[in-house]
Amino acid sequence: MPTLQFAPFSSVVSPAFWHKLTDLKIDVLKLSDEAVPITGTYTAGKSIFDRETGQEVLLGTGFSVGGESFDASSTTSHDESTLPGASGHSGNAVTATGSFKNFNTIEEFKALDKTKYFDEEAQKIWDSIIATKSTTELNRFFVITFADLKKYKYYYWFSFPAFVSKPAWEIGEGSESWKSVVDVLSRDELASINAQLRAEPTLPAFFLVKRARGGSQGAPAIGKVEDYETFFTDVPTSEVRSSSLPRSIRSLASLTKRLRRSSSLTLARPQRIVSFIDPSPDPQNPGWPLRNLLAYLRALYPESTTSVSVLRWRDTEVTTPTPNTVWKSQIGTVYLKEVEGAAAGKRPSAVGWERNPNGKLGARLADLAPMMDPTRLAAQAVDLNLKLMRWRILPQLDLEKVSGTKCLLLGAGTLGCYVARALMGWGVRTITLLDSSRVSFSNPVRQPLFEFEDCVDGGKPKAECAAERLRKIFPGVNATGHTLSIPMPGHPVPAGSVEQVRKDVEKLEALIDEHDVIFQLMDSRESRWVPTVLGAAKGKIVINAALGFDTFLVMRHGVRARDQKEGHERLGCYYCNDIVAPGDSLTDRTLDQMCTVTRPGLAPIASATAVELLTSLLQHPDGVHAPPPPPNPELGPSSQAETGGSVLGAVPHQIRGFLAQFRNLQLIGRGWDRCTGCSEGVLEAYEKDGFDMLLKVFNDQKYLEEIAGLDKMKEEGEAAMEAVDWDEGSGDEFD
Structure with missing residues (x-):
């Protein structure tokens, strides 16, 4: 008799698997190469009819993994609706468990002792058979990978360990080979088997069929392979009937020859049937799962499994059978000449590494870059550098908090770009x-978001042009620009412009409401006043950056007095050191005074410092309430320990840079209760009167000093000076 051949699995990997692996590698595994449990699925073998050739075309014996293979819920065969107690399963796939091991370098992937690793995985299957008699591990698989995340190339190699029978299993030739199931079982029996399988909570990979004593007149019973011994207790092991079979015939080889010669001997319809969902559509070669199923039976029941009637079930898609149903399953009997190896308790050798498309044992390559959306490629690449920070350096870094922060940049010039x-x-x-x-x-030589073409024909609006360039650099960014003039104290508003200024203020208020952080990056001092007031009133993070010729200031505003945490000293805003209200700093200025004349390298330094200050603040557990570290040692006690840092380091209040000395100083400015920008008097006046209050400030500088309390401070200062008893003596006492 010919040796029984098996159709191996062919892996089918969906792109979702690689996308999920990418996320898992970056966010969870990082540098770990520990094996991770995964699942895969396969379905019954299928074929399609080719109308042109009139022949059946066999489809591959596919074993699929996808994005859901990594989900914890996929360690079970089906979803919640198919768990025990449900009314039956609706899926046509069998779920297999396995493991996944990803390596950090291609060298490690190649250097793996694959023989040893394969042997360890095969031993897990064997141990499960011997120790628990469970069939859940019979379809166990594993895959090793290396993910080149920069190029979106994935090297992988699947293995489906299966035990080798020695001697090999045999199958009869011709009419004694695999038969159509309808030649052995009645349609009623098939319908009953199908109904019982569909009533199972999950589609079993393996099962037993016991025919009724009346043969086709009764419904067959379905059982678990784990119950083999008890399930077939009342069924004889012999499938041969004869009135003249000599007792001297003992070997299966002699029995087969005698059966072929004797016209008086016929094979009875089998009553003990071992069944499996067959992923192979090949009429001669059953699917790979049968190998380990036969090994299981030989290891545990060697005396009764020298011949096994096998049902290759392929009719998982049949819902309601009819008399015209075309049953695709096959049935046959496989034989083993003698008892060796597994039957003697020895673990047989195993095979199972998948061959590559060239038919050789070797890894495969999935190159996703050509088929991926370039926008998605850019998004993943942008995030990759940031997420790599968390692998070794900053595992506590909360990148999602940074990426989810909405930033409003007031000014699209050198600092803004x-x-x-x-x-x-x-x-x-x-x-x-x-x-x-x-x-x-x-602009273009100093402001990196602009080009020469943006300057012609009067120039494009800066904000809109900068936003468009950001989207070209990275399509995943939500960048928008608005042309808007911010009204300022000391710049009176003509009567005819009041409504336009009102609309501008309303738009600015709406934008500040929609964002989490306000960057003040304007040219003039007074243009920062309205955003300072609005930011403080609305509880926003405000970051200021200002340039001199070779100096810069970067600072974060403190919260308003009523929102200050107990035990924390209130930090000042941009105006807390002023004893006069901001006024017109632009009128009657020379060209060099009107333009920001600064060393070219200063703006990138100040801008980067401002952004780094924000990210450090976002990582601090106290957020906007984060206390600053002590000032520089030369400005305070050198023994004072630094406090209040985040995972990114210090969260200073002010950084003043001196490029000529290549030096930075960290300073602390206390909040002032008479500040024209953040004092309660100013904020309450704005909250009460809104735009009307702002309009008064624009037109009357003294009004702002009045509501801030600066006028009273001046009066108190003058009164104090007058109260001093000045000694107008000759000064001889100093001689």
Whole structure:
């Protein structure tokens, strides 16, 4: 008789598997190469009819893994609706458990002792058979991978360990080979088997069929392979009937020859049937799962399994059978000449490494880059550098908090362009720019979001042009620009412009409401006043950056007095050191005074410092209430320990940079209760009167000093000076 051949599995990996692996590698596994449990599925073998050739075309013996293979819920065969107690399963797939091992380098992937690793995985299957008699591990598989996440190339190698029978199993030739199931079992029996399988909570990979004593007249019973011994207790092991079979015939080889010669001997319809969901559509070669099923039976029941009637069940898609149903399953009897190896308690050798498309034992390559959306590629690449920080350096880094922060940039000039680029580098996805000017010919060399073409024909609006360039750099960013003029104290509003200014203020208020952080990156001092008041009133994070020729200031505003945490000293805003209200700093200025004349390298330094200050603040558990570290040692006690840091380090209040000395100083400015920008008097006046209060400030500088209390402070100062008893003596006492 010919040796029984088996159709091996062929892995089918969906792109979702690789996407899930990418996320798992970056966010969970990181540098770990520990094996991870996964699941895969296979279905019954299928074929399609080719109308042109009139022949059946066999489909592959596919074993599929996808994105759901990594989910914890997929360690069971089906979802909640198919758990025990449900009314039956609706799936046509069998779920197999396995493991997945990803290596950190291609060298480690290649250097793995694959023989040893395979042997360890095969031993797990064998141990499960011997120790628990369970069939759950018979379809166990594993896959080793290396993920080149920069190029989106994935090297992988599947293995489906299966035990080798020695001697090999045999199958009869011709009519004694695999037969159509309808030639052995009646349609009623098939319908009953199908109904019982569909009533199972999950589709079993293996099962037993016991025919009724009346043969086709009764319904067969379905059982678990684990119950083999008890399930077939009342069924004889012999499938041969004869009135003249000599007792001297003992060997299966002699029995087979005698059966072929004797016309008086016929094979009875089998009553003991071992069944499995067959993934192979090949009429001659059953699927790979049968190998381990036969090994299981030989290991546990060697005396009764020298011949086994096998049902290759392929009719998982039949729902309601009819008399015209075409049953695709097959049935046959396989034989073993003698008892060796597994029957003697020895673990047989195993095979199972999948061959590559060239038919050789070797890894395969999945290159996803050509089929991926470039926008998605960019998004993953942008995040990769940030997530790598968490692997070895900062595992506590909360990148999602940074990327979810919405930033409003007031000013799209030199500072605005550099701040926007640095924010994108940190993964910030929402950036809104606001500016009132257009791109001029002097801008592109200093402001990296503009080009020469943006300057012609009067220049494009800066904010909109900068936002468009951000989207070109990275399509995944939500960047928008608004042309808007921010009204300022000391710049009176003509009567005819009041409504337009009102609309501008309303739009600015709406934008501040929609964002979490306000970057003040404007040219003039007074243009920062309205955003300072609105930011403090609405509880927003405010980051200030200002440039001199070779100096810069970067600072974060403190919270308003009523929101200050107990035990924390209130930090000041941009105006807390002023004893006069901000006024017109632009009128009657020379060209060099009107333009920001600064060393070219200063703006990138200040901008990067401002963004790094924000990210450090976002990582601090106290957020906007984070206390600053002590000032520089030369400005305070050197023994004072640094406090209040986040995972990224210190969260200072002010950084003053001196490029000529290549030196930075960290300073602390206390909040002032008479500040024109953040004092309660100013904020309460705004909350009470809104735009009307702002309009008064624009038109009357003294009004702002009045509501802030500066006028009273001046009066108190003058009174104190007058109260001093000045000695107008000759001064001889100093001689």
